[in-house]
Amino acid sequence: MQSRRQRIDEQKRGLAEKRLAAVSLPAGGAWATAARQEARQRLLDAGLPVRQDEYWRFTNPGLFTDAGVAAAELLPADDREAVFAGVDCLRIVFVDGVFDAARSGDLAAAGIEIERLADAATRDIHWARELYGKLEAQCQSPVARPLATLNTATAGDGLVIRVGKPVERPVSVSYLRKDAGAEAVLHHVIRLEPGSRLTLLEDGPGAARFSSVAEVEVGDGAAFHHVRVQGRDHGRQAVTALFVRLGTASVCKSFTLTANGRLTRNEVMAELTGREGVLHVAGAAVGDGTAFHQDDTVFITHAAERCESRQVFKKVLRRGAVGVFQGKILVHPEAQLTDGYQISQALLLDESCQFLAKPELEIYADDVKCSHGSTSGAIDPDMLFYLRARGIGIEEAQRLLVLAFLAEALDEIEDDTLAEEIRRRLAGWLERHRA
Amino acid sequence: MLEIRNLHVKLEEEDKAILKGVDLTVEAGKVHAIMGPNGSGKSTLAYVLSGRDGYEVTDGSATLEGKDILEMEPEERAAAGLFLAFQYPVEIPGVGNMTFLRTAVNAQRKARGEEEMSSGDFLKLVREKAKALKIDAEMLKRPVNTGFSGGEKKRNEILQMAMLEPKMCILDETDSGLDVDAMKLVSDGVNALRDAGRGFLVITHYQRLLNHIQPDVVHIMAGGRIVRTGGPELALEVEENGYADILGAEVA
Numbered sequence: 001m002q003s004r005r006q007r008i009d010e011q012k013r014g015l016a017e018k019r020l021a022a023v024s025l026p027a028g029g030a031w032a033t034a035a036r037q038e039a040r041q042r043l044l045d046a047g048l049p050v051r052q053d054e055y056w057r058f059t060n061p062g063l064f065t066d067a068g069v070a071a072a073e074l075l076p077a078d079d080r081e082a083v084f085a086g087v088d089c090l091r092i093v094f095v096d097g098v099f100d101a102a103r104s105g106d107l108a109a110a111g112i113e114i115e116r117l118a119d120a121a122t123r124d125i126h127w128a129r130e131l132y133g134k135l136e137a138q139c140q141s142p143v144a145r146p147l148a149t150l151n152t153a154t155a156g157d158g159l160v161i162r163v164g165k166p167v168e169r170p171v172s173v174s175y176l177r178k179d180a181g182a183e184a185v186l187h188h189v190i191r192l193e194p195g196s197r198l199t200l201l202e203d204g205p206g207a208a209r210f211s212s213v214a215e216v217e218v219g220d221g222a223a224f225h226h227v228r229v230q231g232r233d234h235g236r237q238a239v240t241a242l243f244v245r246l247g248t249a250s251v252c253k254s255f256t257l258t259a260n261g262r263l264t265r266n267e268v269m270a271e272l273t274g275r276e277g278v279l280h281v282a283g284a285a286v287g288d289g290t291a292f293h294q295d296d297t298v299f300i301t302h303a304a305e306r307c308e309s310r311q312v313f314k315k316v317l318r319r320g321a322v323g324v325f326q327g328k329i330l331v332h333p334e335a336q337l338t339d340g341y342q343i344s345q346a347l348l349l350d351e352s353c354q355f356l357a358k359p360e361l362e363i364y365a366d367d368v369k370c371s372h373g374s375t376s377g378a379i380d381p382d383m384l385f386y387l388r389a390r391g392i393g394i395e396e397a398q399r400l401l402v403l404a405f406l407a408e409a410l411d412e413i414e415d416d417t418l419a420e421e422i423r424r425r426l427a428g429w430l431e432r433h434r435a
Numbered sequence: 436m437l438e439i440r441n442l443h444v445k446l447e448e449e450d451k452a453i454l455k456g457v458d459l460t461v462e463a464g465k466v467h468a469i470m471g472p473n474g475s476g477k478s479t480l481a482y483v484l485s486g487r488d489g490y491e492v493t494d495g496s497a498t499l500e501g502k503d504i505l506e507m508e509p510e511e512r513a514a515a516g517l518f519l520a521f522q523y524p525v526e527i528p529g530v531g532n533m534t535f536l537r538t539a540v541n542a543q544r545k546a547r548g549e550e551e552m553s554s555g556d557f558l559k560l561v562r563e564k565a566k567a568l569k570i571d572a573e574m575l576k577r578p579v580n581t582g583f584s585g586g587e588k589k590r591n592e593i594l595q596m597a598m599l600e601p602k603m604c605i606l607d608e609t610d611s612g613l614d615v616d617a618m619k620l621v622s623d624g625v626n627a628l629r630d631a632g633r634g635f636l637v638i639t640h641y642q643r644l645l646n647h648i649q650p651d652v653v654h655i656m657a658g659g660r661i662v663r664t665g666g667p668e669l670a671l672e673v674e675e676n677g678y679a680d681i682l683g684a685e686v687a
């Protein structure tokens with residue numbers, strides 16, 4: 001007799017086999033091929049996620065694990081300005097996951113080390129081999145991240161970026177779509193040398209099914225800023241994983257706006273390995289309709305003393321939309337004087353919506369300050385009445401209150417211009433999705 | 436200006452009558468005060484007039500310059516010129532005071548078919564009005580009423596009133612929680628708005644406020660009704676003897 005667990009494990013491995021059989025490993029050089037094969041084996045051993053897995057109870061991974069891709073209608077073009085269009089930056093464009101040289105800036109002239117993974121992988125010796133798949137593999141325990149492993153095994157392109165100094169001009173990566181049924185798998189490797197600084201912007205719907213992994217090493221005293229806008233195509237599915245390792249007195253601030261999409265799972269796995277590191281992860285998600293399902297899953301490990309981590313996640317849901325937050329802070333015994341904060345909140349614009357939250361603290365050090373909170377509720381009727389009593393129409397009053405609700409997450413974006421851009425995007429979305 | 440006739444109001448959720456036939460007329464240019472024991476229905480009257488949810492009008496009417504306001508949305512009542520200074524101003528974290536004021540001013544102008552105020556004119560006006568109420572730039576930048584002291588909240592209400600220049604101002608215990616100096620500031624703010632075209636309904640427990648804002652008429656509300664109406668001397672009588680005599684004579 002097989003136990004239930006054995007049956008599930010078998011099912012997971014079966015899914016992995018089927019999924020891997022449907023994709024061909026990308027061509028590439030020695031080190032990348034080795035890394036991909038190693039990941040492939042790990043995935044065959046661990047299997048793909050199923051609903052019974054502890055961190056997939058709230059989100060059905062089926063659309064990610066199916067061998068075939070569910071098509072996603074292309075959002076008709078409108079005259080809205082592209083996201084981050086007003087920002088002076090190095091622009092890089094992928095269309096359905098394929099690098100578009102004609103629309104991208106000159107990587108060689110960027111003033112930083114940046115190249116395509118597809119190019120980096122053709123060389124025998126490359127710094128990226130020390131990172132590619134390595135942070136991802138390390139972060140498989142205590143919770144498995146099989147979709148990231150699948151990405152490591154199958155990604156044919158992405159960016160490898162190494163920064164040796166403070167860089168003012170952001171790198172902006174746009175993921176555009178052309179084909180309603182395309183799948184895209186991208187894998188980025190980013191190394192910030194000690195004392196350096198980089199801002200990475202990402203935007204766009206990606207592909208009908210989009211998988212992206214970023215492995216980021218933030219050296220001592222370095223700062224990594226990340227602002228991402230996941231675009232608006234209603235049928236798109238995206239799974240992303242951001243792996244970050246922070247050195248002493250380093251900073252990482254990552255913010256994601258998710259608008260629309262059928263299924264979005266954003267995972268962040270971060271480890272503070274040197275004292276006085278600062279890590280902020282924030283997100284705003286807006287969804288309208290039963291087809292919307294958005295999931296933020298975060299795991300932060302404090303492995304050194306005097307570090308600060310903040311998680312601020314806000315979701316605005318209407319007409320049957322579903323939001324998920326699973327956030328964990330793990331504090332090792334040596335991580336004394338940890339300052340950890342976590343808040344996840346949903347604003348339910350009607351009673352048909354759902355917010356599922358699983359906040360977790362696991363603390364093995366005795367001298368720490370950790371707090372967490374999770375709430376969901378409707379727009380406060382007293383606030384709404386107060387605004388209306390001053391002559392503000394009900395729709396405008398609601399929009400003001402929704403933006404106010406999201407403000408704490410937007411405050412996590414350090415650059416004011418970028419924060420304002422995100423605020424405008426949200427205001428536009430609220431304008432288009434009124435009661 | 437404001438005419439209330441035989442107004443009966445009950446709670447929407449339960450069968451509890453709160454206003455039981457209120458009759459009250461506030462003429463343009465006049466200041467009326469309402470006093471009355473706790474729970475007599477003063478705030479309920481103010482809320483019902485401004486359109487808050489949770490109440491049901493079972494009988495009677497209320498008109499502003501002849502227009503039935505009970506049928507209007509709260510924002511329409513505001514645009515028609517009604518203003519309520521709340522007994523408990525609401526904190527709204529995340530909405531800046533300035534954004535709030537500008538949105539309110541322009542929403543009302545738009546509703547009346549007027550042009551929006553330019554940001555230059557708006558800033559100038561806010562600064563001037565805020566200065567008179569000793570509201571500093573820092574307070575204007577903060578989120579609406581958030582973390583404001585009781586007195587600061589009340590001054591912020593008067594600032595909104597000064598910016599919106601309503602025709603009919605209802606002040607619900609604007610004096611409660613104010614220190615002596617703030618009371619003077621707030622009263623000066625109200626008096627500055629006194630005008631032949633504007634009516635005031637001032638709800639208060641204390642004669643003290645009425646020393647600063649001289650009322651033309653004083654009403655006593657008890658048990659959901661206006662039980663007595665008189666001149667300023669009525670407020671003095673309440674201050675001296677409490678409500679026992681008045682209520683004993685009128686209600687019992």
Ligand SMILES: Nc1ncnc2c1ncn2[C@@H]1O[C@H](COP(=O)(O)OP(=O)(O)OP(=O)(O)O)[C@@H](O)[C@H]1O
Nearest residue numbers: 446453471472473474475476477478479480489522
């Ligand atoms: N939403 C409500 N639910 C239950 N009871 C209510 C509600 N609103 C008002 N009441 C009741 O109606 C009565 C009148 O209340 P109201 O707030 O109007 O009194 P008030 O005259 O303003 O009193 P105070 O001087 O204490 O401010 C009170 O008994 C109060 O408890």
Ligand SMILES: [Mg+2]
Nearest residue numbers: 477478479522
């Ligand atoms: Mg009251």
